[in-house]
Amino acid sequence: MLEGELDHHPGYDKHAKSGHSKARNGYGSKTIKTGFGEARIDVPRDRDSSFEPVIVPKRKSLAEGIESLVISLYAKGMSNADIEEQLHEIYDFRLSTSAISRITDRVTEDIIAWQNRPLEEVYMIVWMDGIVFKVRENSRVVNKTVYIAVGLRRDGKKEVLGLWLGKNESASFWMSVLTDMKARGVKDILITATDNLNGFTDTIQNVFPQSRTQICVVHQIRNACRYVVWKDKKEFTADMKQIYDAPTREAAEAALNDFALKWEGKYAYAVKSWRDNWEGLTVFFDFPVEIRRIIYTTNLIENLNGKIRKYTRNKLSFPTDEAVMKSVYLAVREAT
Numbered sequence: 523m524l525e526g527e528l529d530h531h532p533g534y535d536k537h538a539k540s541g542h543s544k545a546r547n548g549y550g551s552k553t554i555k556t557g558f559g560e561a562r563i564d565v566p567r568d569r570d571s572s573f574e575p576v577i578v579p580k581r582k583s584l585a586e587g588i589e590s591l592v593i594s595l596y597a598k599g600m601s602n603a604d605i606e607e608q609l610h611e612i613y614d615f616r617l618s619t620s621a622i623s624r625i626t627d628r629v630t631e632d633i634i635a636w637q638n639r640p641l642e643e644v645y646m647i648v649w650m651d652g653i654v655f656k657v658r659e660n661s662r663v664v665n666k667t668v669y670i671a672v673g674l675r676r677d678g679k680k681e682v683l684g685l686w687l688g689k690n691e692s693a694s695f696w697m698s699v700l701t702d703m704k705a706r707g708v709k710d711i712l713i714t715a716t717d718n719l720n721g722f723t724d725t726i727q728n729v730f731p732q733s734r735t736q737i738c739v740v741h742q743i744r745n746a747c748r749y750v751v752w753k754d755k756k757e758f759t760a761d762m763k764q765i766y767d768a769p770t771r772e773a774a775e776a777a778l779n780d781f782a783l784k785w786e787g788k789y790a791y792a793v794k795s796w797r798d799n800w801e802g803l804t805v806f807f808d809f810p811v812e813i814r815r816i817i818y819t820t821n822l823i824e825n826l827n828g829k830i831r832k833y834t835r836n837k838l839s840f841p842t843d844e845a846v847m848k849s850v851y852l853a854v855r856e857a858t
């Protein structure tokens with residue numbers, strides 16, 4: 523990038539003979555002050571010192587855009603060494619890995635401020651889910667879960683409420699997540715949309731007793747289809763669709779009875795699962811048809827998870843808890 527500026531410097535002839543006033547004269551080392559500390563880069567120069575780069579002006583210490591570029595590349599899953607090489611190959615200047623590390627390390631401060639920001643008093647819907655990553659711990663790689671909550675505000679805007687890192691997804695950890703949300707100002711949630719994690723509904727009721735908990739119908743469908751043989755799957759799912767596509771709860775119950783008559787002999791576990799979770803699966807029937815689908819699925823948060831996976835797919839495992847939180851936070855920032 524800096525070489526490109528020099529190529530287009532007025533009066534400069536790229537192939538000028540040595541001694542020409544506009545000829546190249548190697549590189550000069552420059553210390554720049556970014557919002558994340560000092561860093562040294564190599565800047566091309568000409569013989570009469572008339573070249574003044576726009577990206578890193580003479581006698582100016584702030585390299586505008588460098589920090590955001592580094593953060594953006596880091597968010598896309600690149601390592602510090604990869605970022606250093608990318609900057610050199612594309613923009614033709616070097617920023618040391620230590621300088622890049624200082625820039626990305628400051629993200630931790632952003633995470634702390636963001637994670638502790640005040641929240642709205644009331645959310646119409648809060649979708650909750652977890653995404654598992656491999657993290658190094660005590661010389662071995664273990665699975666850890668980043669818990670994610672996305673809220674629908676009264677003004678119709680959606681926001682990621684926070685990210686919390688724990689071990690395998692559990693109702694007990696969700697209790698600490700919900701308690702944190704309450705401490706940050708949330709007084710009520712109209713509807714919580716979750717997967718069917720054991721004890722999750724009771725956990726939510728303990729913290730937000732007025733909240734209605736909708737079990738994700740898409741998760742229910744997946745679980746019900748888990749052991750269905752291939753030749754039955756199309757018909758099985760079409761019959762199941764009659765349940766959650768029904769106009770009323772009563773019509774849905776009638777569709778479930780028809781479903782049971784047809785399939786219970788072969789797939790009793792699927793029918794039992796619908797009956798056992800019926801109350802949590804049918805909360806959406808108490809709301810207008812137009813908004814039912816966004817209530818009974820966690821598609822919104824699963825789409826976000828997909829984007830997070832896209833940005834972190836180059837990381838087979840993370841060296842520390844802090845590293846996984848930085849990557850997920852930056853992925854969320856890029857995605858939203």
